[in-house]
Amino acid sequence: SLFGLPDQAAHERVLFATDEQTGLKTILAVHSTARGPAFGGCRFWSYGNELAALNDALRLAQGMSLKNALANLPFGGGKAVILKPAGEFDRTALFAAFGRAVASLNGAYITAEDVGTTTGDMRIVQQHTQFVSGIPRDGAFGGDPSPKTAWGVFVSIEAGVRLHLKRDTLEGVRVAVQGLGAVGWHLAEFLHKAGAKLLVADVDAAKVARAQELFGAQAVHVNEILAADVDVLAPCALGAVLNAGTVPQIRAKLVAGAANNQLATAADGDTLHGRGVLYLPDYLVNAGGIVSVAREFRNEGEESAVMAEVSQIRDRVAELLDRIRVSGNTPAREADAWARSKLVAG
Ligand code: NAD
Structure with a gap:
C-alpha cells in the first residue's frame, strides 16, 4: 500500500517532494507523532526504482517510531530518503531544496544524518529549516551521531x-x-x-x-x-x-x-x-545516535549526560x-x- 506497510499501522503522512532545478526527488515519511514530532535521519541513496525508495522510507520511518519510543524520547518516528540523481548534480543546491521540503512540514518532521548524508549536508539544510539536528557546535556536544x-x-x-x-x-x-x-x-x-x-x-x-x-x-x-x-x-x-x-x-x-x-x-x-x-x-x-541528535535538538545536557543516556540501552x-x-x-x-x-x- 502507498499508505503503509502490510499488517502495520498506516503512516500519518507521506510527502513526495520534487524540485526541477536541482533534480531533487525526496520522500518524507511521518509514521507517528503520538509521542512528539517525527524524528529520524535522511538517507541519500541510489534506489533501483521509486517503489524501492518508498518502501525504504516507510520501513525506516516506522523503525524510528519504535526506536524513539523504546529510548523514551519525546519524539515520534519519521525518515526521509533522497533518490540520488543519476547524472551530475549540485549537492549544495540539492540539500537546500531538501531543507525547503523539510520546512514545508512545519516541524512535524525533524531530520538529521543517515547513510549517505553528512554533517556538511545538514549545515545546508539548516539554512532553510530549524527542524534539523546532527550539526557540530563550538564547545558543545553534537554533530555526527x-x-x-x-x-x-x-x-x-x-x-x-x-x-x-x-x-x-x-x-x-x-x-x-x-x-x-x-x-x-x-x-x-x-x-x-x-x-x-x-x-x-x-x-x-x-x-x-x-x-x-x-x-x-x-x-x-x-x-x-x-x-x-x-x-x-x-x-x-x-x-x-x-x-x-x-x-x-x-x-x-x-x-x-x-x-x-x-x-x-x-x-x-x-x-x-x-x-x-x-x-x-x-x-x-542502535538508538545512541538518535539520543544524541535529540538532545542536541533540545539543547539539553552535555557530552557525559548523552553518554549516560546512551548507556541506558544496556539496561x-x-x-x-x-x-x-x-x-x-x-x-x-x-x-x-x-x-x-x-x-x-x-
Ligand atoms: P556507512 O555508510 O558509514 O557504513 C556502511 C559500511 O558498510 C561502509 O563502510 C560500506 O563500505 C560497508 N558495506 C556496504 N556493503 C557491504 C557489504 N555487502 N559487506 C560489508 N560491508 C559493506 O553507514 P553507517 O552510518 O556506519 O551506518 C551503518 C548502518 O547502521 C546503516 O544500516 C545505518 O542505517 C545504521 N545506523 C546508523 C546510525 C548512525 O548513527 N550512523 C544510527 C542508527 C543506525
Whole structure:
C-alpha cells in the first residue's frame, strides 16, 4: 500500500517532494507523532526504482517510531530518503531544496544524518529549516551521531555476552563486524579496547586493511562474514541481512549490530530464535545516535549526560531478556510489542 506497510499501522503522512532545478526527488515519511514530532535521519541513496525508495522510507520511518519510543524520547518516528540523481548534480543546491521540503512540514518532521548524508549536508539544510539536528557546535556536544550509535551497540553486546553467553567480559570473545563505516569502525575500536577478537568485512578493502593494522582484526570475505565462526555477529552495513538464505548459516550465538531493519521478515527472527541465537533488535541497540541528535535538538545536557543516556540501552537489553522469560516471545516480537505499547503521548 502507498499508505503503509502490510499488517502495520498506516503512516500519518507521506510527502513526495520534487524540485526541477536541482533534480531533487525526496520522500518524507511521518509514521507517528503520538509521542512528539517525527524524528529520524535522511538517507541519500541510489534506489533501483521509486517503489524501492518508498518502501525504504516507510520501513525506516516506522523503525524510528519504535526506536524513539523504546529510548523514551519525546519524539515520534519519521525518515526521509533522497533518490540520488543519476547524472551530475549540485549537492549544495540539492540539500537546500531538501531543507525547503523539510520546512514545508512545519516541524512535524525533524531530520538529521543517515547513510549517505553528512554533517556538511545538514549545515545546508539548516539554512532553510530549524527542524534539523546532527550539526557540530563550538564547545558543545553534537554533530555526527555515529560514535554514540556505536557506543549503544557496544554496551548491548556487553550485556548480551554477560546474560546470554554467560561471560563476564569481552576478553577473547570473537566478534564479526560486517561493515566498517561510520558506526562499524567506532564499534570495532570499542570492542578491540575491551579485548574482543575481531573478524571484519567491508567492500572497501582499505578499511579492512586499517582494521587489520590497528585492531589486529582478521579479514573475512564479504560473502562469508555472516557465517563466520564467532560468538557475536554485529551487522553494521545493510538492512535485511538476516533472511531465509543467511539465517541457517549463522554460527554466532548473539546478533547485535547497528544496521537498520536487519530482519528481512518477522519469521526470520523466529528461525534465529529457534536456532538458539539471541537477536537483539536493531532499533533497541542502535538508538545512541538518535539520543544524541535529540538532545542536541533540545539543547539539553552535555557530552557525559548523552553518554549516560546512551548507556541506558544496556539496561533495556536486560529488561528485554527479563520480559522474554515471562512472555516466552522471541526478542524481536517482544521488543515490537513493548515499543508499540509506548507509541502514545508521553
Ligand atoms: P556507512 O555508510 O558509514 O557504513 C556502511 C559500511 O558498510 C561502509 O563502510 C560500506 O563500505 C560497508 N558495506 C556496504 N556493503 C557491504 C557489504 N555487502 N559487506 C560489508 N560491508 C559493506 O553507514 P553507517 O552510518 O556506519 O551506518 C551503518 C548502518 O547502521 C546503516 O544500516 C545505518 O542505517 C545504521 N545506523 C546508523 C546510525 C548512525 O548513527 N550512523 C544510527 C542508527 C543506525
